[in-house]
Amino acid sequence: MTHQHTISRTPVLPGGQVQGREGPGGRAPGRRQAPPALTARWCSDPEGFGALAPAWRRLHRACPAATPFQSHAWLYSWWQSYGRPGRLRVLVVEREGVLVAAAPLTLTHRPFPVLVPLGGEISDFADVLIDESCAREAARALADALADAARTAVIDLREVRPGGAAERLAALWRGPSRQLPDSACLELPAVSMDGLLGRLPSSTAQRFRAKLRKLDALAIESGPVTGDEVPEAVRTLLGLHRLQWQGRKVTPEHLQPRFRDHLVRSVRAMVLAGEAVLTEYRLEGEVVAVDVTLLSPSLAGGYLYGADPRLRSRKADVATMLLRTCAGYAAQGGHTTLSLLRGNEPYKHHWRPEPVANQRILLARRRTAVALWTLTGRAALRRRATAALRTHRERRAGPRQ
Secondary structure: OOOEEEOOOEEHHHHHHOOHHHHHHHHOOOOOOOOEEEEEEEEEOOHHHHOOOOHHHHHHHOOOOHHHHHHHHHHHHHHHHHHOOOOEEEEEEEEEEEEEEEEEEEEEEEEOHHHHHEOHHHHOOOOOOHHHHHHHHHHHHHHHHHHHHHOOOOEEEEEOOOOOOOHHHHHHOOOOEEEEEEEEEEEOOOOOHHHHHOOHHHHHHHHHHHHHHHHHOOOOEEEEOOOOHHHHHHHHHHHHHHHHHOOOOHHHHHHHHHHHHHHHHHHHHHHOOEEEEEEEEEEEEEEEEEEEEEOOOOOOEEEEEEEEHHHHHHHOOOHHHHHHHHHHHHHHHOOOOOEEEEOOOOHOOOOOOOEEEEEEEOOOHHHHHHHHHHHHHHHHHHHHHHHHHHHHHHHHHHHOO
16 A cells, blocks of 8 residues: 655755746746656555565665665565564655655554654664765655654654764754664774774784684685575574574574574575675584675675584684674775674774764654653663663672772
């Protein structure tokens, strides 16, 4: 099901002059023809969303801020595993049939209506997509259509990366809005392993070079799998992931069949489209590790891996092994950022990454302002509770020796 409306504006000529009436010949001398109108429509039909794949891939590549989690393959597969019937709300903006902006959303109730991004908790970033070649007009059209929706539902965009396209919406928004801090991420420049080592103090770099020499001495072979090999490789990855976390606290969702199905579908499509690389590592002919690297025009990031615990007994530094591979993909693909994604694990800090905070963008109208302030208040309470718990744990642990 879709419904649409046309967004048409009076063209403005260079210098700010508003275009007037046409002359006798059909066009005023020396004046530009009005640009084609933008059409915004809501898609709530999963089959219609699936049919957008080719146009969505073009838009994804035309949006410099896009991350792999805004690819059609990732979002459509997520909907197949996690979507609730009747809740799909994908806003698309087109010009003469060409997709120039999109907001992939789903309707939830908390308990009031809220529009949130597709992708959910298993996605490290969320955002809208805006074609850079017509960013100003497309962003305005997207904001206007979302403003209509915000009369009955708050728009809650979580995990927006700094510089994300959703920042354009926030800048154009005419109603109540808030921008709040969200999850912490760590980022490195997209350079080769030699480049990453060159950023470290000499003693730290020497320690990691020794680890790399140990990996080379073990003769661990690595290579990407093809699209047809993805299903089996993903199952191997998840099996090793379960094994490596045995007896420890693992993310429960990673063990669920719906997550496995999502990863198989999305990664296969993304590998075929050049939006992901799935790498197998073999020791003495046996697969001992598998990891998936997700790619977008500007960003590369290692999403998930599984590694045989026996690698530890062979003194293999798995994190260093995976980072070398991911850095190679990032540097070769012309990306600008190698993201370590969400999480503030100590091992990541050995590489001197830049800490970056995602943001949460809340947009409403006057009718839904109370719901916006309620969500803002809840977020503030959670931040205070998290800070208090952290302080409590630090006090119990005592001073570091």
